[in-house]
Amino acid sequence: MPQSVSELAMDSRRNLFLALSLAIWIVGTCHADFTPADNYLINCGSMIDATIDQRVFQADNSGGAILTSSNSTAATTSPNLVAGFDSAMLYQSARIFSVASSYAFNLKSRGRHFVRLHFFPFKYQTYDLTTANFKVSTQDVVLLNNFTAPSSSSPVFREYSLNITRDMLILTFVPLVDGTQAFINAIEVISVPDDLITDSAQTVNPGQYLGLSMQPLQTSYRLNVGGAKVTPDNDTLWRTWATDESFFLNSTATKAVAFQGKLNYQKGLATQEDAPDSVYNTARQLLVQNNTSNMSNMTWQFNVDGRSSYLIRFHFCDIVGKAEYDLIFDVYVDGESASKDLDLSSASFGTLAAPYYMDIVLPSSDPSGKLSISIGPSSLNKAEPNGILNGLEIMKMNISTGSIVVVPPPSAPKKHLAVILGSVLGGVAAFIIAAVLCICCRRQKKPRTPPTSRPSSSWTPLNGLSFLTTGSRTTSRTTLTSATSGDTSYRIPFVVLQDATNHFDEQMVIGVGGFGKVYKAVMQDGSKLAVKRGNQKSHQGLREFRTEIELLSGLRHRHLVSLIGYCDEHNEMILVYEYMEKGTLKSHLYGSDMPPLSWKKRLEICIGAARGLHYLHTGFAKSIIHRDVKSANILLDENLLAKVSDFGLSKVGPEFDQTHVSTAVKGSFGYLDPEYFRRQKLTDKSDVYSFGVVLLEVICARPVIDPTLPREMINLAEWAIKWQKRGELDQIVDQRIAGTVRPEALRKFGETVEKCLAEYGVERPTMGDVLWNLEFVLQLQEAGPDMSNIDSMNQISELPSNAKRVVSSLELSTADESRTAVNYSDMSTSNAFSQLINAEGR
Ligand SMILES: *[C@@H]1O[C@H](CO)[C@@H](O)[C@H](O)[C@H]1NC(C)=O
Ligand SMILES: *[C@@H]1O[C@H](CO)[C@@H](O)[C@H](O)[C@H]1NC(C)=O
Ligand SMILES: *[C@@H]1O[C@H](CO)[C@@H](O)[C@H](O)[C@H]1NC(C)=O
Ligand SMILES: *[C@@H]1O[C@H](CO)[C@@H](O)[C@H](O)[C@H]1NC(C)=O
Ligand SMILES: *[C@@H]1O[C@H](CO)[C@@H](O)[C@H](O)[C@H]1NC(C)=O
Ligand SMILES: *[C@@H]1O[C@H](CO)[C@@H](O)[C@H](O)[C@H]1NC(C)=O
Ligand SMILES: *[C@@H]1O[C@H](CO)[C@@H](O)[C@H](O)[C@H]1NC(C)=O
Ligand SMILES: *[C@@H]1O[C@H](CO)[C@@H](O)[C@H](O)[C@H]1NC(C)=O
Ligand SMILES: *[C@@H]1O[C@H](CO)[C@@H](O)[C@H](O)[C@H]1NC(C)=O
Ligand SMILES: *[C@@H]1O[C@H](CO)[C@@H](O)[C@H](O)[C@H]1NC(C)=O
Secondary structure, three states: OOOOHHHHHHHHHHHHHHHHHHHHHHHOOOOOOOOOOOEEEEEOOOOOOEEEOOEEEEEOOOOOOEEEOOOEEEEEOOHHHHOOOOOHHHHOEEEEEOOOEEEEEEOOOOEEEEEEEEEOOOEEOOEEHHHOOEEEEOOOOEEEEEEOOOOOOOOEEEEEEEEEOOOEEEEEEEEOOOOOOEEEOEEEEEEOOHHHOOOEEEEOOOEEEEOHHHOOEEEEEEEEOOOOOEOHHHOOOOOOEEEOHHHEEOOOOEEEEEOOOOOOOOOOOOOOOOOOHHHHOEEEEEOOOOOHHHOOOEEEEEEOOOOOOEEEEEEEOOOOOOOOOOOEEEEEEOOEEEEEEEEHHHHOOOOOOOOEEEEEEEOOOOOOOEEEEEEEEOOOOOOOOOOEEOEEEEEEOOOOOOOEOOOOOOOOOOOOOOEEEEEEOOOOOOOEEEEEEEOOOOOOOOOOOOOOOOOOOOOEEEEOOEEEEEOOOOOOEEEEEOOOOOOOEEEOOHHHHHHHOOOOOHHHEEEEEOOEEEEEEEOOOOOEEEEEEEOOOOHHHHHHHHHHHHHHOOOOOOOEOOEEEEEOHHHOEEEEEEOOOOOEHHHHHOOOOOOOOOHHHHHHHHHHHHHHHHHHHHOOOOOOOOOOOOHHHEEEOOOOOEEEOOOOHHHHOHHHHOOOOOHHHHOOOOOOOHHHHHHOOOOHHHHHHHHHHHHHHHHHOOOOEOOOOOHHHOEHHHHHHHHHHOOOHHHHOOOOOHHHOOHHHHHHHHHHHHHHOOOOHHHOOOHHHHHHHHHHHHHHHHHOHHHOOOOHHHHHHHOOOOOOOOOEOOOOOOOOOOOOOOOOOOOOOHHHHHHHHHHHOO
């Protein structure tokens, strides 16, 4: 190994630090009067605006936020009940939801926002809000799941810091238990300065954590240590800073200190937005004792979620030192050194009373659920025994898991994607679509500032996840650590992939396609990944490649194969996916000696794949079309859970797939939507068509194009649909399962396929309808004939009820060892193409 990973990390840390200091120095700190671009204050369920400390919380029907609900109730309670609380007026009213409902906020600025939720459960008419059990999610993060406000009759407050890169934030409230409700008393959505949370932080065992810029955070604790409570009206960003007494472990002599002079804000260090003066000019100090060797640490202890990572921000300001370079102390997190011999004067360019903060990421806290923070005397001889802390913020990094639900407002942008395809049909042997121009398919994003200060081989998490480098210089070791239930993807150093694939050893090849080869990679910690290495291409292709990867890396769903990362060093175009142990659905259906899947299992796999596709179509402001739905792109994990793979990549453009078989990305023979041929326009209904063909493959267990068969049987879709139209689908069911398929389930299944394969896109159901129909088929199969009279379509349209629910499991697939084998090898044969052309000429 030429250079160990930890060395690289150290280099990058130094560079980053220098660059950051310089950048911040230049930019300066002059935003004393910060005016947020977005400043939504909503008094939910109230008819009137509430003014609290000169901030106006608008009535929620007055047009500030867009309220979408088909069953909501405005509730109020007696002022006596809330009297005495801060912001009491907010708690007098609530909006109660009996169905999934949302508030949508048009945003003027992208980037970090505080999203604050205020809850106060009370009884109103027949509603008892203390029993309400619900979920709150944005389009990207589940903020609260299985949430019930404690009935201690005091308000519950939650604050999140989210980097929102969309035009609109939609907060969706979903009652989880039948007959209970969701509710909310007040909402704040406020943009904050971009540099409030920077991308990097130190880790406890000295190291660098990158990737905070996309990290959703939840404020767990925010303390004005040694000082008085700071209320929103006295904070530059309307935060609340609690006092530290109730967290302080009283074993050590300390004193609270306060400073009357003027603070020396330094360019490049903390600003008044990071914490107000009232935080920096008070502190708790170790009490200097007679005998220096008898000093101990001062310690605070917090209850935390032991499974989560935390970002801990220490606020310091040397308001006690009498001379520069006088105050040196140690900082500990959970008993581990977070900063040794911290010299505040050096950190603040030799000045006293200069506000300064330090960020520490604790990858996973103590399983006990206790987090301790200590400040102790330095062991340096020259140091006076001393130590202070001015403020402390503890932010949770894993917020909530569970499925994201979005109830879009009526005026939300229409979920359609116009794609202009220029297609070249060349000869009989190849079908090359030369250019795919995505005009409106790209999500509008602020252009990323190029990470100029980072060497290309550094660990560069795109979103949330981070590779943590641990171990000594000689035995560098990489561990995949996920930090959030949200987005996860990385730029991965080439050397790491080279190692993991044994220098791209042919023995490790698990699939081959037009783009190149797919290798199984075994990381040093034993985890497996699938590495798809594109043929090396031009720089232009690379740029598009990168942009698209960043978009795709945001897709996380239980039924989508996760893109773990990519590598674009040395003009490489490498994609790294989770490894799917059981290979493709296709390989389980025919052409291999694997045992046949049961009918029920097949249905479950279809339902899973349908869920994945439904999420692609509806989970985002602009729908994502897969373009190449086929049984070879439905992969199975070790539990035979279906995951859709290879979505969206065709947008990377022809460069990524320059070689002959563009079909790999642009659709495969036998699955292609006839309308796509005629109009060269791809819609989400093209995926529905292809999925219909997959359903036929599943029931008949034969290839979609089989040139060895008699002419009328070559094309599965054509052949099978004839049987279906005659009501004789049962004649062609896979013999191995035929005996177990209930006729009524098969009838429904056949109808669903037929609808999917309708000639025109408009006649085909949406993926959501297909999903519900398949679930109904499964019910029919399980429950038997007594259900067969129910008209499933009607039944189903009631299920999602008034709100269109976009349900998806965003459960974080934790980095378990069992990552997944990908079989990408499903190249359509060229002589099959002529058959298809013939088929399309009908
Ligand atoms: C709203 O929900 C409540 C409780 O679930 C129910 O009693 C009421 O009938 C619903 N109202 C409408 C208009 O659907
Ligand atoms: C919801 O929370 C309650 C109480 O915290 C717990 O008992 C229950 O198991 C949770 N339910 C789910 C589905 O997580
Ligand atoms: C928010 O995330 C985007 C990437 O999606 C990044 O470019 C931007 O810098 C982030 N903003 C902040 C304030 O961290
Ligand atoms: C908070 O602000 C009020 C005026 O709004 C002021 O009287 C008070 O002294 C401030 N408190 C602190 C701790 O700064
Ligand atoms: C902590 O110390 C204060 C006085 O400094 C004392 O009043 C209080 O009882 C102590 N608390 C505990 C838990 O020891
Ligand atoms: C320091 O020692 C003197 C006696 O040597 C004693 O009177 C005084 O209380 C001690 N101070 C502290 C803070 O322990
Ligand atoms: C401080 O206490 C230690 C024992 O705890 C003793 O050895 C040392 O002499 C004392 N130093 C002074 C200056 O009193
Ligand atoms: C050290 O300090 C503790 C209390 O802070 C006191 O009980 C103990 O007697 C001290 N020991 C010495 C050697 O001074
Ligand atoms: C402070 O705590 C750390 C970590 O628990 C420990 O190593 C150190 O010895 C302590 N220092 C003192 C003076 O007790
Ligand atoms: C929280 O994140 C850590 C890594 O940062 C990960 O190991 C852990 O599994 C996550 N916990 C949950 C509950 O998602």
